[in-house]
Amino acid sequence: MCGIVGYIGKNEIKEILLNGLKELEYRGYDSAGIAVLQDRELSTFKAVGKIINLENKLKDFSTQGFGIGIGHTRWATHGKPTEANAHPHIAEFSNVVHNGIIENYQEIKEMLQAKGHHFLSQTDTEVIVHLFEENLKNCDDSFKAFKKTIDTIKGAYAILLISKKDSTKIFYAKNGSPLIIARGEGGIYFASSDAPLIGLAQEVVYLEDGDIGFMQEGDFDKLQNIQPLNINKSFAQKDGYRYFMEKEIYEQHSVLLETMMGRVSEDRIALENLDRDFFEGIESITICACGTSYHSAMVGKYLLERFAKIRVNVVIASEFRYADFVIKENELFITISQSGETADTLEALKLVKKHHLKTLAICNVDNSSIVRESDRVILTRVGIEKGVASTKAFASQVLVLWMLGVFIAQEKKLINAQEIKEQAQAMLKATKATKVDSKLHERIKRLSKRYLHGHGFFFIGRDVFFPLALEGALKLKEISYLHAEGYASGEMKHGPIALADSHLFTIALMPEHLLFEKIKSNIEELSARDATICVISSQECEVADDMIFIPKASSYMEEFFSMMVALQILALEIAIKLGNDVDMPRNLAKSVTVE
Numbered sequence: 001m002c003g004i005v006g007y008i009g010k011n012e013i014k015e016i017l018l019n020g021l022k023e024l025e026y027r028g029y030d031s032a033g034i035a036v037l038q039d040r041e042l043s044t045f046k047a048v049g050k051i052i053n054l055e056n057k058l059k060d061f062s063t064q065g066f067g068i069g070i071g072h073t074r075w076a077t078h079g080k081p082t083e084a085n086a087h088p089h090i091a092e093f094s095n096v097v098h099n100g101i102i103e104n105y106q107e108i109k110e111m112l113q114a115k116g117h118h119f120l121s122q123t124d125t126e127v128i129v130h131l132f133e134e135n136l137k138n139c140d141d142s143f144k145a146f147k148k149t150i151d152t153i154k155g156a157y158a159i160l161l162i163s164k165k166d167s168t169k170i171f172y173a174k175n176g177s178p179l180i181i182a183r184g185e186g187g188i189y190f191a192s193s194d195a196p197l198i199g200l201a202q203e204v205v206y207l208e209d210g211d212i213g214f215m216q217e218g219d220f221d222k223l224q225n226i227q228p229l230n231i232n233k234s235f236a237q238k239d240g241y242r243y244f245m246e247k248e249i250y251e252q253h254s255v256l257l258e259t260m261m262g263r264v265s266e267d268r269i270a271l272e273n274l275d276r277d278f279f280e281g282i283e284s285i286t287i288c289a290c291g292t293s294y295h296s297a298m299v300g301k302y303l304l305e306r307f308a309k310i311r312v313n314v315v316i317a318s319e320f321r322y323a324d325f326v327i328k329e330n331e332l333f334i335t336i337s338q339s340g341e342t343a344d345t346l347e348a349l350k351l352v353k354k355h356h357l358k359t360l361a362i363c364n365v366d367n368s369s370i371v372r373e374s375d376r377v378i379l380t381r382v383g384i385e386k387g388v389a390s391t392k393a394f395a396s397q398v399l400v401l402w403m404l405g406v407f408i409a410q411e412k413k414l415i416n417a418q419e420i421k422e423q424a425q426a427m428l429k430a431t432k433a434t435k436v437d438s439k440l441h442e443r444i445k446r447l448s449k450r451y452l453h454g455h456g457f458f459f460i461g462r463d464v465f466f467p468l469a470l471e472g473a474l475k476l477k478e479i480s481y482l483h484a485e486g487y488a489s490g491e492m493k494h495g496p497i498a499l500a501d502s503h504l505f506t507i508a509l510m511p512e513h514l515l516f517e518k519i520k521s522n523i524e525e526l527s528a529r530d531a532t533i534c535v536i537s538s539q540e541c542e543v544a545d546d547m548i549f550i551p552k553a554s555s556y557m558e559e560f561f562s563m564m565v566a567l568q569i570l571a572l573e574i575a576i577k578l579g580n581d582v583d584m585p586r587n588l589a590k591s592v593t594v595e
C-alpha cells in the first residue's frame with residue numbers, strides 16, 4: 001500500500017526523502033510527493049506516476065543545513081491517482097502524509113467546509129491537516145491541536161504532520177498502519193517499513209497502535225523500546241537480475257535452507273517456541289490469509305490434515321471478518337502473511353483474540369503487526385521480498401506448513417522415527433528442487449512466445465497441485481494482465497470446460513507421484529475439445545501440445561516445488577515479452593494495509 005518517510009536533521013533532506021520513497025515504491029506507486037520545512041519556508045512537491053517523475057520535478061530544488069521533511073508514495077484508495085490527490089496534503093500553513101483510511105472523513109469535511117475550509121482533493125487524508133489548523137485556532141499548543149485532531153478521526157492510520165507554526169517538529173500518530181521512528185548519525189528518520197532505514201539508521205522504535213507524539217532534534221531518547229536495526233542492505237538489491245522477482249525466484253533454494261535451519265534434522269522437527277503443550281486440547285485449525293498467502297494456506301490444509309490428522313478450515317481474511325463464522329473454543333487460529341501488515345488478516349486476528357483463541361503467525365517480517373499480535377510465530381526467514389508478485393515467500397510458507405504438519409504428527413506420536421526421517425529428507429530434496437536449471441529457464445523463455453495471446457489460461461491440478469494451480473494463475477494474472485484461472489482438474493467438466501477451444505491455453509500440473517492418471521483423463525477431455533495444452537511433468541504426456549519437463553523426483557512435494565518454479569518463470573517470461581514492469585505491475589501493491 002502507500003509508503004511514508006520523514007526526516008529531521010542537517011543532511012540533504014530532498015535526497016533522504018527521495019531515496020526512502022524509492023525503497024517503498026513497490027508498496028504503491030500511482031503518485032508521490034514530499035514537503036520540506038526549512039527556516040519557516042514550507043515547500044511541497046507532487047507528481048503523478050513513479051518516483052522518477054517527482055525526482056525530475058525536484059531537479060532545481062535542494063536544501064542546506066537543518067530542516068525537516070515528510071514524503072509519501074501513494075496507492076489510490078479515495079480518489080483517482082491525480083496530483084491533487086497525491087500526498088502531502090496541504091492546508092494554509094501545514095502539510096500531512098497518511099497511510100490508511102479515515103472512515104469518518106465525510107462528516108469532518110462537511111463540518112470544516114461549513115467553517116470556510118476549502119478542499120483541493122477527493123481524499124480522506126486532506127481533512128486531517130484542515131482539522132489540525134482549525135483546532136489550532138482555539139489553542140496555542142500545536143501538539144494539543146494535533147492530539148485533538150487524532151481523537152476526532154476514526155479508522156486506520158499512520159500520520160506525519162508538519163506545520164510552519166511549529167517548524168522544528170514532526171507530529172506523528174499510529175493506529176492500525178505501521179510506523180517506525182529511527183535514529184542514525186544523520187538525524188531522526190520515520191518510515192512505514194524497515195527498508196528505507198537500512199544503511200541510515202542504527203536504532204529503531206516500532207510504534208504501537210495508539211502512539212501519538214512529536215519529534216524534534218535530540219528527542220529520540222524520550223521514546224520507549226528502542227531496538228537495534230540489524231538488516232543487510234545487499235538483500236535489498238537486484239544482484240544483476242533483470243527484476244527483483246527474478247532474483248527472488250533464483251534465491252529460493254538458498255533462502256529455503258534458512259527457513260529449515262535449526263528446525264529440520266534427520267530425526268526430529270523442532271519449531272522454536274512451539275511444544276506439545278501449545279497444541280494440547282486443539283481440536284481444529286483455522287488458517288486465515290489473503291492473496292498468495294491464502295494459496296499457501298490451502299496447501300497447508302492438505303498437509304496438516306494428512307500428517308497431523310486435524311481438521312483444517314481455510315478462510316480468506318476479508319470474508320472472515322464480517323461473516324460471523326462459528327468460532328470454536330478449542331481451535332488454533334493460524335494467520336499467514338508475508339508482510340505481517342495486511343489489514344484484513346490483522347483485523348481477523350484481532351477479532352479472534354477477543355474470543356481468546358490460541359494464535360500462531362507464519363510471517364516473514366519480525367516485529368510486524370501480525371507477529372506482535374500473535375501468541376506464537378514461525379518466521380519464514382526469506383529476507384525482504386520486493387517483487388509485488390510473491391514467490392519466495394509462498395515457497396517458504398508452504399515449507400513451514402509442511403514442517404508444522406510433521407511437527408504436530410511427531411508431538412502427537414502419529415509418525416515414527418523412520419517416517420520423520422523420510423519427511424526431513426524429502427524437505428531437503430524439495431528445497432534443492434527450487435534451484436533454477438538454466439536449461440529449464442531457457443526452454444520456458446522460448447515457449448513463452450507462444451502464449452502471449454488467446455482468450456485465457458486454465459491452470460489445473462489436483463490435491464496440493466490445485467492451490468499451486470491457483471497460485472500459477474495468480475502469478476500470470478498479476479504481471480501479464482492476461483486472464484488466467486486455476487481449477488481443481490476434476491471440476492473442469494462441471495462448467496469451465498465450456499470455454500475450451502484452441503485459443504484456450506491449459507497449463508496442467510501432472511506429478512508422477514500423485515494422481516497422474518486421474519489428471520491425464522481430465523486433460524484428455526480438454527484435448528478432445530481442441531484446447532491447447534502445456535503439461536508440466538517429469539513424465540511424457542502424449543496429449544500435450546507442449547511439455548515443460550521437470551527433473552524426476554522421489555516425492556510429490558519435490559515435484560510441487562519444481563513445478564512452482566516453472567510456473568513462476570513462465571509468468572515472468574510472458575510478462576517480460578509483453579513489455580510489462582514485472583516488479584511493479586499496474587493496480588497492485590506489495591502490502592495492502594487498508595481494507
Ligand code: G6P
Pocket residue numbers: 290291292293336337338339340341342345388389390588589590591592
Ligand atoms: C497483496 C500482495 C500479494 C499478497 C497479499 C497478501 O495483495 O500483492 O502478493 O499475497 O497482499 O499479503 P501478505 O503480506 O499478507 O502475505
